[in-house]
Amino acid sequence: MAIQRRKVSVIGAGFTGATTALMVAQKELADVVLVDIPELENQTKGKALDMLEASPVQGFDAQIIGTADYKDTADSDIVVITAGIARKPGMSRDDLVATNAKIMKSVTKEIVTYSPNAIIVVLTNPVDAMTYAVYQASGFPKERVIGQSGILDTARFRTFIAQEVNLSVKDITGFVLGGHGDDMVPLIRYSYAGGVPLETLVSKERLDAIVERTRKGGGEIVNLLGNGSAYYAPAASLAEMVEAILKDQRRVLPAITLLEGEYGYDGIYLGVPTVLGGAGLEKIIELDLTDEEKAALDKSVESVKKVMDLVD
Ligand SMILES: NC(=O)c1ccc[n+]([C@@H]2O[C@H](COP(=O)([O-])OP(=O)(O)OC[C@H]3O[C@@H](n4cnc5c(N)ncnc54)[C@H](O)[C@@H]3O)[C@@H](O)[C@H]2O)c1
Numbered sequence: 188m189a190i191q192r193r194k195v196s197v198i199g200a201g202f203t204g205a206t207t208a209l210m211v212a213q214k215e216l217a218d219v220v221l222v223d224i225p226e227l228e229n230q231t232k233g234k235a236l237d238m239l240e241a242s243p244v245q246g247f248d249a250q251i252i253g254t255a256d257y258k259d260t261a262d263s264d265i266v267v268i269t270a271g272i273a274r275k276p277g278m279s280r281d282d283l284v285a286t287n288a289k290i291m292k293s294v295t296k297e298i299v300t301y302s303p304n305a306i307i308v309v310l311t312n313p314v315d316a317m318t319y320a321v322y323q324a325s326g327f328p329k330e331r332v333i334g335q336s337g338i339l340d341t342a343r344f345r346t347f348i349a350q351e352v353n354l355s356v357k358d359i360t361g362f363v364l365g366g367h368g369d370d371m372v373p374l375i376r377y378s379y380a381g382g383v384p385l386e387t388l389v390s391k392e393r394l395d396a397i398v399e400r401t402r403k404g405g406g407e408i409v410n411l412l413g414n415g416s417a418y419y420a421p422a423a424s425l426a427e428m429v430e431a432i433l434k435d436q437r438r439v440l441p442a443i444t445l446l447e448g449e450y451g452y453d454g455i456y457l458g459v460p461t462v463l464g465g466a467g468l469e470k471i472i473e474l475d476l477t478d479e480e481k482a483a484l485d486k487s488v489e490s491v492k493k494v495m496d497l498v499d
């Protein structure tokens with residue numbers, strides 16, 4: 188009898204989608220279905236088969252298939268959406284809104300048809316507004332439609348801090364609030380190295396520079412790559428969310444979620460600290476903010492709202 192495993196479908200088999208599929212399988216979190224458009228069906232099948240053929244070498248048990256047929260995604264536990272266009276040098280994430288909003292609508296229709304009980308995790312940019320678009324198109328409760336940005340933004344911050352203080356990345360913790368744009372809000376007051384407040388270890392001048400680099404972290408990679416955007420760290424971030432949900436870990440992780448009064452905002456999808464577990468979004472964590480932090484968050488919210496209005 189075939190082993191019954193959990194099922195994760197990844198929509199979009201490009202850089203982020205393919206890398207996420209491989210990471211989810213390598214961690215043996217679930218069987219993976221990788222989906223792309225019919226014109227790319229053979230390439231998608233080829234990528235999936237190539238990944239599967241790595242499994243005996245690396246010793247992981249997971250099925251991976253590539254397809255353009257949503258029937259193959261039926262009854263997924265989680266569907267990750269990476270479908271859509273990525274920005275190129277000189278573009279902002281918001282420039283992608285018109286094209287990607289249409290794609291969100293069409294892929295969400297298929298997801299709802301074949302996996303009505305799935306938890307959807309959105310990566311496609313501009314991700315706050317795209318998560319909102321998927322929420323609207325799906326009719327799912329907000330607990331089952333979340334987006335990824337904060338794990339990635341925090342990972343960038345933790346990487347730069349670890350380099351600065353020459354300590355293990357494992358011991359650096361941080362919080363990044365707000366939209367996934369250049370005015371995101373890294374919260375230094377809530378950031379530590381092994382429990383020691385960062386403000387006592389790093390000068391204000393260097394912290395400011397690291398915050399600025401974190402805010403522009405996506406653009407730094409876009410400019411280096413020249414023809415696409417980051418995918419290893421984004422895929423690792425998605426895999427961490429998938430793991431927290433499938434294993435019902437109740438991890439404290441940042442996620443893009445619908446705020447209904449939290450932090451003083453209503454009806455907006457925004458990155459905040461959450462508890463992720465078997466139900467998807469289990470809880471939103473509200474942090475006390477200083478006036479300065481709240482003003483920075485207000486600015487980020489204004490930017491997100493403008494893009495959400497375009498989706499409406
Ligand atoms: N939120 C984040 O932190 C974050 C991080 C990295 C990338 N992104 C975003 O993720 C998206 C994907 O990035 P990428 O690097 O994988 O791009 P990519 O171009 O490598 O892959 C996108 C894939 O989506 C496919 N696609 C397009 N329309 C589709 C549809 N209707 N159905 C199924 N598949 C479809 C394309 O054929 C392509 O293979 C971009 O919008 C990018 O900006 C977000």
Ligand SMILES: O=C(O)C[C@H](O)C(=O)O
Pocket residue numbers: 273274280312339367404405406408409416417421
């Ligand atoms: O920067 C991008 O366009 C991709 C992604 O949002 C990132 O932060 O790497």
